[in-house]
Amino acid sequence: MMLARVETNTATRTVLEVRDLTVAYGKVEALTKANLVVGEGQIVTVIGPNGAGKTTMLSAIMGLLGSKGEVSFDGSVEGVPSVERMVTRGMNLVPEKRELFGEMSVEDNLLLGAFQRYRGGKRDHRETMEEVFGLFPRLKERRRQLAGTLSGGERQMLAVGRALMARPRLLMLDEPSLGLAPLIVREIFRIIAELRRRGVSILLVEQNARAALQVADYAYVLETGSVAMEGPARTLADDPRVIETYLGLGGKHQDMLAT
Amino acid sequence: MNLQIAMLLGQDGMTNGAIYALLALSILLVFTVTRVLFIPQGEFVAFGALTMATLQAGHAPALVWLLALLAVIATIADLLAGRRDTGRYRFGTGQALRLGYPFVLIGLIQVLPLESLPMALQAALTLALVVPLGPLCYRLFYQPIANAPVLILLIVSVALHVAMVGVGLLIFGPEGARTQPFGEGGLELGPITLNAQTLWVLTASLALIVALYLFFERTLYGKALRATAVNRVGARLMGISPVFAGKASFFLAALIGALSGILIAPITTIYFDSGFIISLKGFVGSIIGGLASYPVAALGALLVGLIEAFSAFFASTYKEVIVFTLIIPFLLWRSLTSRHVEEEE
Ligand SMILES: Nc1ncnc2c1ncn2[C@@H]1O[C@H](COP(=O)(O)OP(=O)(O)O)[C@@H](O)[C@H]1O
Ligand SMILES: [Mg+2]
Numbered sequence: 001m002m003l004a005r006v007e008t009n010t011a012t013r014t015v016l017e018v019r020d021l022t023v024a025y026g027k028v029e030a031l032t033k034a035n036l037v038v039g040e041g042q043i044v045t046v047i048g049p050n051g052a053g054k055t056t057m058l059s060a061i062m063g064l065l066g067s068k069g070e071v072s073f074d075g076s077v078e079g080v081p082s083v084e085r086m087v088t089r090g091m092n093l094v095p096e097k098r099e100l101f102g103e104m105s106v107e108d109n110l111l112l113g114a115f116q117r118y119r120g121g122k123r124d125h126r127e128t129m130e131e132v133f134g135l136f137p138r139l140k141e142r143r144r145q146l147a148g149t150l151s152g153g154e155r156q157m158l159a160v161g162r163a164l165m166a167r168p169r170l171l172m173l174d175e176p177s178l179g180l181a182p183l184i185v186r187e188i189f190r191i192i193a194e195l196r197r198r199g200v201s202i203l204l205v206e207q208n209a210r211a212a213l214q215v216a217d218y219a220y221v222l223e224t225g226s227v228a229m230e231g232p233a234r235t236l237a238d239d240p241r242v243i244e245t246y247l248g249l250g251g252k253h254q255d256m257l258a259t
Numbered sequence: 260m261n262l263q264i265a266m267l268l269g270q271d272g273m274t275n276g277a278i279y280a281l282l283a284l285s286i287l288l289v290f291t292v293t294r295v296l297f298i299p300q301g302e303f304v305a306f307g308a309l310t311m312a313t314l315q316a317g318h319a320p321a322l323v324w325l326l327a328l329l330a331v332i333a334t335i336a337d338l339l340a341g342r343r344d345t346g347r348y349r350f351g352t353g354q355a356l357r358l359g360y361p362f363v364l365i366g367l368i369q370v371l372p373l374e375s376l377p378m379a380l381q382a383a384l385t386l387a388l389v390v391p392l393g394p395l396c397y398r399l400f401y402q403p404i405a406n407a408p409v410l411i412l413l414i415v416s417v418a419l420h421v422a423m424v425g426v427g428l429l430i431f432g433p434e435g436a437r438t439q440p441f442g443e444g445g446l447e448l449g450p451i452t453l454n455a456q457t458l459w460v461l462t463a464s465l466a467l468i469v470a471l472y473l474f475f476e477r478t479l480y481g482k483a484l485r486a487t488a489v490n491r492v493g494a495r496l497m498g499i500s501p502v503f504a505g506k507a508s509f510f511l512a513a514l515i516g517a518l519s520g521i522l523i524a525p526i527t528t529i530y531f532d533s534g535f536i537i538s539l540k541g542f543v544g545s546i547i548g549g550l551a552s553y554p555v556a557a558l559g560a561l562l563v564g565l566i567e568a569f570s571a572f573f574a575s576t577y578k579e580v581i582v583f584t585l586i587i588p589f590l591l592w593r594s595l596t597s598r599h600v601e602e603e604e
Contacts, residue, residue: 083500093496099496101493102489104485112479112486115483118479
């Protein structure tokens with residue numbers, strides 16, 4: 001627990017800084033005074049059990065939910081963020097439910113990911129789409145297929161690809177491995193690492209703590225609406241409490257899958 | 260009934276049916292994008308027809324003052340909303356254009372020789388006057404409650420419909436009006452003559468439907484509107500704002516309404532309250548399409564037009580009854596066959 005008090009994320013340049021973020025559903029507070037920092041080019045992960053408030057936190061940062069506190073993105077402060085503004089400024093969320101356009105083709109889904117850029121006069125969606133297809137060759141094969149008919153893994157790839165079409169500075173992923181087969185999970189995490197190489201900062205929410213801690217630079221543990229621990233991902237992965245609660249013993253098999 | 264009469268009725272039915280089809284598409288578009296059942300759709304038809312008639316009579320349409328009034332109120336509403344959200348009054352170019360626009364029109368109407376303008380210009384001026392009312396209505400009456408339940412939105416629609424009929428009476432008076440036909444003569448096709456107005460209505464409707472199709476299938480803005488209809492949250496996450504989608508769909512609805520009004524004004528006498536019954540028939544079409552399918556809605560509306568024409572011949576007193584009874588078997592069939600589909604995942 002001492003760890004939680006001393007450590008802070010000392011990134012050279014911060015992309016996202018969240019201060020005292022509080023969200024309530026009616027009278028029930030789902031998130032209480034959460035603080036979080038994502039540095040330029042970092043992967044920061046938020047792990048925690050079901051119902052801890054991870055999805056709530058991402059939704060509030062994005063502006064989908066009303067909140068109290070302060071979100072400063074790319075150097076300027078948003079009181080209450082609005083989704084459209086955040087997208088314009090380069091923040092993108094792949095939500096837990098994916099929210100794909102099921103009755104539209106894979107290609108149209110991707111194209112719509114570039115809507116805000118297109119509106120701002122940047123007409124480079126063709127090249128961006130080729131890059132996304134480079135990352136997910138599967139999507140290219142299925143470009144004419146309706147999004148609603150894709151398999152779970154393909155849907156997840158499409159959701160990530162669609163977000164990438166906006167060329168985000170910060171990509172927020174809500175449980176990208178949820179409900180996917182181990183091999184596909186590995187593929188998704190490979191791509192997350194690849195994205196960082198390309199300079200995208202990532203805020204990753206995961207229940208698959210092992211894989212998340214392995215790929216991340218810095219980590220937060222969220223429990224019942226507040227940050228219980230934080231620290232460099234490697235340090236947290238060795239922390240006895242984290243090991244006991246989130247990693248379990250004898251997880252060598254999962255370890256291998258996650259690499 | 261001989262072939263001649265059947266052809267005539269068919270022609271009548273097709274003409275009206277084409278208009279109903281346009282309105283059906285418009286009602287469907289507004290509903291899927293904003294969840295608003297757009298009952299005032301018909302008022303845009305009446306306003307379009309009557310404004311065109313006013314221009315042809317050489318009078319300045321008082322509608323422009325309504326436009327100016329709504330633009331002023333919308334500007335004030337925007338300023339107040341800006342102060343609430345950001346603590347500052349913001350007045351951008353968008354607001355300036357919207358506020359200035361009606362006053363430019365007021366000036367134009369003063370100087371133009373209205374009744375001697377070519378008909379195409381009169382039509383353009385009519386659209387310029389009526390269409391902006393669509394997005395303005397969205398801004399003032401629907402945007403503040405965009406997340407309300409469908410029932411609340413419906414109640415607002417009913418209220419807006421009643422208010423607009425009243426305003427229509429105030430602006431255009433109780434007399435009906437008919438405009439000059441677009442062209443003379445017609446087209447001889449064997450035993451029947453298609454009259455010129457029918458041809459105009461059919462071509463214009465078809466052109467508009469094709470244009471809408473291309474807009475929704477080929478352009479990113481059209482796809483963005485469809486995306487909002489398919490998945491509201493997903494669309495917001497792409498930066499497609501619900502306000503943009505709402506205003507755009509109301510713009511299209513007003514455009515389709517006003518254009519329909521201009522098209523039928525030479526065939527039918529339109530009164531300030533004629534719009535409702537016309538758009539209701541379009542609505543029957545969209546119900547046949549299950550408030551979901553565009554092609555089925557368009558075909559349904561065409562069918563409504565044909566049934567109406569033939570029932571007017573065989574049982575003219577029951578014309579409306581027959582048309583509106585048509586909705587019952589379709590509703591039954593829909594409720595028996597449609598399953599409520601849960602959100603995926
Ligand atoms: N729309 C909602 N209304 C009321 N309570 C909610 C709503 N969404 C989530 N909650 C509650 O907020 C808490 C945090 O949920 P969530 O953010 O989804 O957790 P996580 O993503 O970490 O699993 C849970 O107790 C959940 O029941
Ligand atoms: Mg969650």
